[in-house]
Amino acid sequence: xxxxxxxxxVQKVCLSFGGVQALSDVSFEVGTSEILAIIGPNxxxxxxxxxxxxxxxxxxxxxxxxxxxxxxxxAPYKIASRGIARTFQNIQLYSGMTTVxxxxxxxxxxxxxxxxxxxxxxxxxxxxxxxxxxxxxxxIDFLELESIRKKVVGMLPYGQRKKVDLGRALAxxxxxxxxxxxxxxxxxxxxxxxxxxxxxxFDLRKIPIVLIEHDMGVVMDISDRVAVLDFGxxxxxxTPEEIKVNQSVISAYLGDAGF
Amino acid sequence: xxxxxxxxxxxxxDMAILRTRTQWVLTIGGLVLLFTLPLYLSxxxxxxxxxxxxxxxAVLGLMIxxxxxxxxxxxxxxxxxxxxYASALMTTRLGMPxxxxxxxxxxxxxxxxxxxxxxxxxxxxxxxxxxTLAAQFIIPTLIAHVRTDITGGGRGLxxxxxxxGDIVLNxxxxxxxxxxxxxxxxxxxxxxxxxxxxxxAFVAIRDNDLAAEAMGINVFRYKLLxxxxxxxYAGIAGSLYAHWMRFINYDILTIMDSIWYLGMMxxxxxxxxxxxxxxxxxxxxxxxGLTWGANQMGGTFATLPATLPAAIHVMVFGIVILLFLxxxxxxxxHRWEVxxxxxxxxxxxx
Numbered sequence: 001x002x003x004x005x006x007x008x009x010v011q012k013v014c015l016s017f018g019g020v021q022a023l024s025d026v027s028f029e030v031g032t033s034e035i036l037a038i039i040g041p042n043x044x045x046x047x048x049x050x051x052x053x054x055x056x057x058x059x060x061x062x063x064x065x066x067x068x069x070x071x072x073x074x075a076p077y078k079i080a081s082r083g084i085a086r087t088f089q090n091i092q093l094y095s096g097m098t099t100v101x102x103x104x105x106x107x108x109x110x111x112x113x114x115x116x117x118x119x120x121x122x123x124x125x126x127x128x129x130x131x132x133x134x135x136x137x138x139x140i141d142f143l144e145l146e147s148i149r150k151k152v153v154g155m156l157p158y159g160q161r162k163k164v165d166l167g168r169a170l171a172x173x174x175x176x177x178x179x180x181x182x183x184x185x186x187x188x189x190x191x192x193x194x195x196x197x198x199x200x201x202f203d204l205r206k207i208p209i210v211l212i213e214h215d216m217g218v219v220m221d222i223s224d225r226v227a228v229l230d231f232g233x234x235x236x237x238x239t240p241e242e243i244k245v246n247q248s249v250i251s252a253y254l255g256d257a258g259f
Numbered sequence: 260x261x262x263x264x265x266x267x268x269x270x271x272x273d274m275a276i277l278r279t280r281t282q283w284v285l286t287i288g289g290l291v292l293l294f295t296l297p298l299y300l301s302x303x304x305x306x307x308x309x310x311x312x313x314x315x316x317a318v319l320g321l322m323i324x325x326x327x328x329x330x331x332x333x334x335x336x337x338x339x340x341x342x343x344y345a346s347a348l349m350t351t352r353l354g355m356p357x358x359x360x361x362x363x364x365x366x367x368x369x370x371x372x373x374x375x376x377x378x379x380x381x382x383x384x385x386x387x388x389x390x391t392l393a394a395q396f397i398i399p400t401l402i403a404h405v406r407t408d409i410t411g412g413g414r415g416l417x418x419x420x421x422x423x424g425d426i427v428l429n430x431x432x433x434x435x436x437x438x439x440x441x442x443x444x445x446x447x448x449x450x451x452x453x454x455x456x457x458x459x460a461f462v463a464i465r466d467n468d469l470a471a472e473a474m475g476i477n478v479f480r481y482k483l484l485x486x487x488x489x490x491x492y493a494g495i496a497g498s499l500y501a502h503w504m505r506f507i508n509y510d511i512l513t514i515m516d517s518i519w520y521l522g523m524m525x526x527x528x529x530x531x532x533x534x535x536x537x538x539x540x541x542x543x544x545x546x547x548g549l550t551w552g553a554n555q556m557g558g559t560f561a562t563l564p565a566t567l568p569a570a571i572h573v574m575v576f577g578i579v580i581l582l583f584l585x586x587x588x589x590x591x592x593h594r595w596e597v598x599x600x601x602x603x604x605x606x607x608x609x
Contacts, residue, residue, distance in 0.1 A: 055473075056469075056472075056473070062393065075472070075477075076472040076473050077472050077473075077474075077475050077476055077477045077478070080472075080473055080474055080475035081475040081519050083504055085474075086473055088473075090471065092467050092469060092473075093467065094463050094466035094467055094468035094469065095466050095467070096462060096465070096466045097459070097463075097466065097528065099464070101459055104456075104459055104473065105456075105459040105462070105463045105471075105476075106474045106476050107456070108456055108459070108460055108463075108473075108474065108476050109475035110473075111479040112489065113380075113455060113456035113460075115452075115488075116483065117449055118451065118452055118455040118457045118458075119448045119452060120448070120458060121447075121450070121451035121455065124454055125451070126271070129270075129274060129455065130271055130274075130458065131272070133270045134270065137270075168474065172474065172475060193405075194538055207406060229527055255270065
């Protein structure tokens, strides 16, 4: 990949918590137009990697570049406003707000509110609200959330909340989307829906997507490339076909035949 | 509140608070009734309404900080005291007119609140309650003992009567107009704030500060902003209090008042501006009603021990609050929301 085609570059990232080495020497690149899946057994460090990219953890060593600018160690809100949006493995919504407000709250980085202009609702503030509401309604249409638009999200069933979480990430209008197990705990149909949404987002918004997922069927079907982590190390990277037959991946998942 | 079968056809209407003509008529009618209250009420009742108005301003601020942004504050009464002193000192020592001193008192109290909000970067919940509780003890002590030549120390401070042109605002009626105008204005500002992007950022921080951070909200900045707004409101309330009472002392408000502000907010309903208004009204009316009842009882049954009516007053008050929290922990506003939802569906059940 040439430098212009790289949206995100993770370079030799090491992250440890005390004596636990969560990530060691992990490097990979995400192009401007691809779905990269990151897979690995439980505890392999997938979520740690996403947390490092989105700024919750600062790696002890290594650098992360986004659009050729270093973002290692930036505060999460700064990274989000640069265009990296994420969803959470265990849904982290604003449980007291309605669906619409959850999505509107994510418009924050595009609104840039000031105290004085917000103190009077009429006039500019009102027009701005309507303008952003239109963007949010497009996302609601896209994810088919119309019926729960005004429902408080704390009351919604799991699958719906997962969709709201995705919608909230989309409302940031990201240029890189990190999805942390978007299909965890879903049934077959919900997984199919979610896969369709992910492919549609990729087609319509033309943004690269980093997908962490355990469901191999989904991963092999929708991703362009796959990176495999095991015990904090990247053990393989390649197209789904290559990964399927990779010996070290098979032994990471199933154990070595030669014990 | 919308009757069954009416639908919002554009976003402006969907976001509006007043949607139908009836609502507009009722609102304007209500405001007219509010501002003509001095025509029907005695000075004694007007004085009570003035006191209530000042409490509402303090609770509005607390509602934004605690009810919306989720940062607990056990020192609101101390911030009101700061506002009272700031405003009193500006008018007495610097000779500023009340109309300039009031907003400035708000701003300077906002700054004090900002400083006490700094620990919120690191601490949450009970721990933050402790740091704001410190404000409640530090501020009155400072006023009583530091530079008493300016603050008057323990002797207190006499505050000049505000005037508007040639009119001296020295009656309950005159102050009623000042206080109620400020209450209406600040209610409008509070509602504007919380329904816009800043309010959503506050609620985002309250509900899930991690997610808020990941969604591009500068959590620390907005916590400080919430502290600023909260103590700005406290400062305005203090300024009104000082110029309404025309005498202030370092212990005009104590930790009991801080706790009552929280109580009023909870009874009104956390996270609603309506709650910040009905909460104080409910609590204050109950308190005054029971005081009146206790006095009546003392007068009727002269043989009772003199302390009994007062004790009964406190007990009944406590029981009512207790029952309230047990049966409607989400506050009066939640009842109102339930009623509105039912009205919206009547006569169909879905």
